[in-house]
Amino acid sequence: MTLPYDDEDPISIEKYARTLLNRTLREVYQASQTYNMGARGALGQAVEKLHFKYQPNNIAAPDFPKAGLELKVTPIKTLKNGELVAKERLVLNIIDFMVEHSKSWEESSFWQKNKRLLLMFYLHHDNAAIYDLYFRLIGIWDYPEKDLLIIKNDWKIIVNKIRNGEAHLISEGDTMYLGACTKGGGHGGDFRSQPFSSELAKQRAYSLKKKYLDIIISTWRKDKRLNDIEPIVKNVKDLSNEKSFEQLVIEKFAPYIGKSPTEITKALGVKINPNAKNFFSTLSLRVLGVKTKKVEEFEKADITLKTIRLKHNNMPKEDISFPYFKYKEIVEETWYESTFRSYLEKKFFFVIYKFNKKGELRLAKVMFWNMPARDIDSYAKLVWERTVEQINNNKAGDLPKKRENYACHVRPHGRNAKDTDETPNGVMLVKKSFWLNSKYIRDQILDKSID
DNA sequence: GCATGATCATGC
DNA sequence: GCATGATCATGC
Numbered sequence: 001m002t003l004p005y006d007d008e009d010p011i012s013i014e015k016y017a018r019t020l021l022n023r024t025l026r027e028v029y030q031a032s033q034t035y036n037m038g039a040r041g042a043l044g045q046a047v048e049k050l051h052f053k054y055q056p057n058n059i060a061a062p063d064f065p066k067a068g069l070e071l072k073v074t075p076i077k078t079l080k081n082g083e084l085v086a087k088e089r090l091v092l093n094i095i096d097f098m099v100e101h102s103k104s105w106e107e108s109s110f111w112q113k114n115k116r117l118l119l120m121f122y123l124h125h126d127n128a129a130i131y132d133l134y135f136r137l138i139g140i141w142d143y144p145e146k147d148l149l150i151i152k153n154d155w156k157i158i159v160n161k162i163r164n165g166e167a168h169l170i171s172e173g174d175t176m177y178l179g180a181c182t183k184g185g186g187h188g189g190d191f192r193s194q195p196f197s198s199e200l201a202k203q204r205a206y207s208l209k210k211k212y213l214d215i216i217i218s219t220w221r222k223d224k225r226l227n228d229i230e231p232i233v234k235n236v237k238d239l240s241n242e243k244s245f246e247q248l249v250i251e252k253f254a255p256y257i258g259k260s261p262t263e264i265t266k267a268l269g270v271k272i273n274p275n276a277k278n279f280f281s282t283l284s285l286r287v288l289g290v291k292t293k294k295v296e297e298f299e300k301a302d303i304t305l306k307t308i309r310l311k312h313n314n315m316p317k318e319d320i321s322f323p324y325f326k327y328k329e330i331v332e333e334t335w336y337e338s339t340f341r342s343y344l345e346k347k348f349f350f351v352i353y354k355f356n357k358k359g360e361l362r363l364a365k366v367m368f369w370n371m372p373a374r375d376i377d378s379y380a381k382l383v384w385e386r387t388v389e390q391i392n393n394n395k396a397g398d399l400p401k402k403r404e405n406y407a408c409h410v411r412p413h414g415r416n417a418k419d420t421d422e423t424p425n426g427v428m429l430v431k432k433s434f435w436l437n438s439k440y441i442r443d444q445i446l447d448k449s450i451d
Numbered sequence: 452g453c454a455t456g457a458t459c460a461t462g463c
Numbered sequence: 464g465c466a467t468g469a470t471c472a473t474g475c
């Protein structure tokens with residue numbers, strides 16, 4: 001059968017893909033309802049069959065092997081402020097723990113299949129048949145060289161966990177752009193064996209983080225929000241196989257360890273209002289050489305920059321809060337797919353200051369941190385489950401306290417006591433959220449380098 | 452000195 | 464007006 005495009009030529013394929021831009025499959029193909037409408041991935045399969053005229057496959061090579069292109073059909077949505085963002089992460093191929101560990105980067109299943117993506121973003125609609133969804137952005141995505149260095153390092157982190165017999169301890173927070181997300185069995189229910197440990201590990205697939213997709217979308221749309229974002233890595237040569245992004249960032253702070261915020265400001269030769277509430281975060285941005293409000297790499301990797309001030313006994317002055325939860329929504333969640341768990345799987349960048357004996361603040365240390373998978377599925381899980389149980393038992397007024405759990409607790413988090421939310425039992429109660437305990441944070445950051 | 456409850460400041 | 468991150472106040 002003659003194809004309506006040249007399957008050896010990526011540009012021809014991209015051009016042909018774009019004929020679906022701002023259209024639906026039904027408009028183009030008068031599609032019947034033959035295919036499974038609701039199934040996940042059904043639209044992708046329909047695009048392969050109806051539009052590209054090939055049978056969906058399950059091979060290790062890209063979908064268009066001769067052109068070296070992997071086709072991905074993935075949803076976007078519009079936020080209340082009109083911004084267009086990815087609806088979810090982009091799930092790529094499943095990782096075969098038994099095989100992947102023996103591969104080099106070049107031979108890896110990720111690189112073999114996904115080195116060049118043909119992305120077709122469609123606008124998500126809750127109740128629409130797959131034939132009635134509109135394609136809004138279509139194009140080939142070539143990872144910028146700088147991104148590729150970070151992705152390559154991400155891949156090493158994932159594979160090293162397998163090599164260390166820790167496939168069961170992989171967390172999306174371990175990596176920056178390339179994640180290893182759970183796949184199958186209701187997300188986290190499908191277990192596989194791993195080569196260097198007898199522990200079963202959740203089946204995982206490579207994925208591109210949602211925030212990484214957001215930047216692809218913004219880039220293609222030339223969104224204004226890109227003006228607020230500036231990269232730390234100005235030049236590809238800033239990174240190498242020997243120097244990861246994290247190391248580069250830590251090096252940028254190294255000259256200022258032991259210095260006061262004022263001294264750092266002076267040394268940088270910048271003017272920042274020391275009374276502004278965002279003084280510390282602005283100072284960190286300037287140390288990183290970023291003049292705008294946001295760091296590109298942090299945005300794409302969904303890394304939260306947090307300033308922590310340690311008291312003289314190394315205890316952080318404050319606990320770390322998360323957004324409040326809605327009582328009626330949290331009881332409908334499962335732990336594994338809970339909002340709280342998704343917050344905990346993110347990476348943090350801690351800029352840690354410490355009060356010295358005279359009560360003066362000095363930069364003590366910077367570090368990237370994400371909550372170890374073990375802690376997430378033990379301490380945090382217990383607190384979350386107890387919280388749901390109490391709310392369900394009409395005891396939303398008595399949720400896990402700080403002394404009850406080593407890592408986290410629940411406490412009010414509204415504008416004031418009158419800022420309330422309705423419980424499943426119809427009672428109005430002050431808004432609450434999960435918090436990470438200062439003591440737990442202390443133990444996570446404690447190191448001989450702080451004294 | 453810490454746990455707990457409460458509120459502030461900022462930005463959208 | 465509200466969400467969110469940051470911080471304060473009180474009492475044990």
